[in-house]
Amino acid sequence: MNYKAIVIGTSFGGLEALKIILPGLGKEFPVPVIIVLHIGDHSNDTFINYMNSICPLKVTEAENNEEIKPGHIYFAPPNYHLLIEPDFTFSLSTEEKYNYSRPSIDILFESAAWAYSKNLIGIILSGANSDGAYGLKLIKEFGGMTLVQNPCSATSPTMPRAALKMVLPEYRLKLEDIAVKLVELTNG
Amino acid sequence: MTNGAYNETNADLLNIEMQLLMEAIFLRYGYDFRNYSKAHIRRRVLHHLSMSLIPNVTMLLDRILRDRDFFSNFLDDLSINVTEMFRDPEFYKSLKYNIIPKLKTYAYFKVWHAGCSTGEEVYSIAILLKEEGLLDRCQIYATDFNRKVLETAKEGVYQKSDIEQYDKNYVLSGGSGKLSDYYKSRYGSVIFDKNLSSKVVFADHNLVTDNVFAEVNMILCRNVLIYFEKNLQDRVIGLFYKSLVPGGILCLGTKESIKFSGYENLFEVVDEKQKIYKRKIL
Known part of the structure; x- marks a missing residue:
């Protein structure tokens, strides 16, 4: 399968999980990674700078109209929903919170499923609410690949558990096995 | 959130129907x-389908073309x-330090708040101008294409439950008084002082289809362009x-x-982070 994008949703415990996964992707990783991490209304700047210092890929905040490119890791800006357009650019929205969240994982995943259909990998990591479960189900319905962090290895198992209740994912992995699997899946 | 009528097997069909729907709305209603x-x-469209129990976009289109009231409700759902x-x-703080001193040198100035929605930010600007002693010297045009939200903006009545957040924002923005000086509580609502809106003209204007209507000294248009494709943004x-x-x-x-x-x-x-720009004097 020729995967064109990876979307990741996570909240509480997400930063710690991403610190392990993202550096493990290596600098030749061939597909863009797009992430919703619930961090409240605070600016992303600090952890984006930090992620850049530990990742060989370029880590940035997704910008409105920006073309989505391989070799990049994008984070949704705080207090905006992040959507993927059919022409593979980002758009932002200030509409109501969804699942008490803005950015909402479901909204990103839904738009990603429409844009990439079966060429998409969706991932749910540690988190304290059920945002993303519906979106992951949709990714699977569109023929995409789904992966959920094993709740037993998650700082907060609520989000992976909620996802597992709605979707039987192709992979259910321990944190330290996720990066290796992604490299394997995207190398054709 | 998504309608059962659509999935990966008919994504192309939905694209065609969406295009027809947008053309139909434009031809019939001018939006x-x-x-x-x-x-x-x-x-927004799929959300509306699932709420109104209409099975697909073509049937929604049929209803929209023939039922003006139905369209009016649909329109509310399309606008955020x-x-x-x-x-x-931080934006208001920047305005206060970077822009207000310049406005103080004018005897009279005009402000255009484009896409003002229900008006919360119009009252915010009015409060800032009042505290700087400038409200009497200005004319504010507050516009939106949605007439329903303009009515709310004109009334200046908001939910009391939101005031705590607004008050927090006001303090952080560097407000020099108390937000409660500007409104009266009534049951579950607050009503803002009519004096604040005395310099505001609320008017129907569509950024997509209407043109220049006044020459102004300052324009505020925040979180409207994000909903437009790039060509429209540029226009x-x-x-x-x-x-x-x-x-x-x-x-x-x-x-x-x-x-x-x-x-x-x-x-x-003027301020890269807060997205404040100044038209060059050529």
């Missing part, structure tokens, strides 16, 4: 959503009217450029920008 961001519009007072307090920035006097100020939302719009060289950056 032009054809260059709005596709993912956003699709989401989520806003708050002193949203992004609207052009409309703002033409509406500003030389040296006039343009304020966009913090995730919006004039970068790559073709107008970048015609503006100076």
Whole structure:
């Protein structure tokens, strides 16, 4: 399968999980990674700078109209929903919170499923609410690949558990096995 | 959130129906959503389908063409009217330090608040201008294409439950008084002082289909352009450029920008982070 994008949703415990996964992707990783991490209304700047210092890929905040490119890791800006357009650019929205969240994982995943259909990998990591479960189900319905962090290895198992209740994912992995699997899946 | 009628096997069908729907709305009612961001519009339309129990977009189109009241409700669903007072307090702070001193040198000035929605930010600007002693010297035009939200804006009545957040924003924005000085509580609502809106003209204006209507000294248009595709964004920035006097100020939302719009060289950056620009005096 020729995967064109990876979307990741996570909240509480997400930063710690991403610190392990993202550096493990290596600098030749061939597909863009797009992430919703619930961090409240605070600016992303600090952890984006930090992620850049530990990742060989370029880590940035997704910008409105920006073309989505391989070799990049994008984070949704705080207090905006992040959507993927059919022409593979980002758009932002200030509409109501969804699942008490803005950015909402479901909204990103839904738009990603429409844009990439079966060429998409969706991932749910540690988190304290059920945002993303519906979106992951949709990714699977569109023929995409789904992966959920094993709740037993998650700082907060609520989000992976909620996802597992709605979707039987192709992979259910321990944190330290996720990066290796992604490299394997995207190398054709 | 998504309608069962659509999945990966008929994604192309939905694209065709969406295009027909946008054309139909434009031809029938003159509202032009054809260059709005596709993912956003699709989401709103599918949401409306599931709420109204209509099975597919073609049947929605049929209803919209024939039922004006139904369309009016649909229109409300298409526009995003989520806003708050002193949203992004740092922006108001920047306005206070970077722009207000210049406005103080004018005997009279005009402000255009484009896409004002239910008016929370109009009252925020009015409060800022009042505290700086400038409210009596200005004329504010607050416009939106949605007449229903303009009515709310005119009334200046908001939910009391939101006031705590607004008050927090107001303090962070550097407000010099107390927010409670500007409103009265009534049951579950608050009503803002009519004096604040005495300098405001609320009017129906559509950024997509209408043109320049006044020459102004400052334009605020925050979190509106994010819903437009790039070409439409560029066109609207052009409309703002033409509406500003030389040296006039343009304020966009913090995730919006004039970068790559073709107008970048015609503006100076006043505050990069808060997206405050000044039309160059050529």
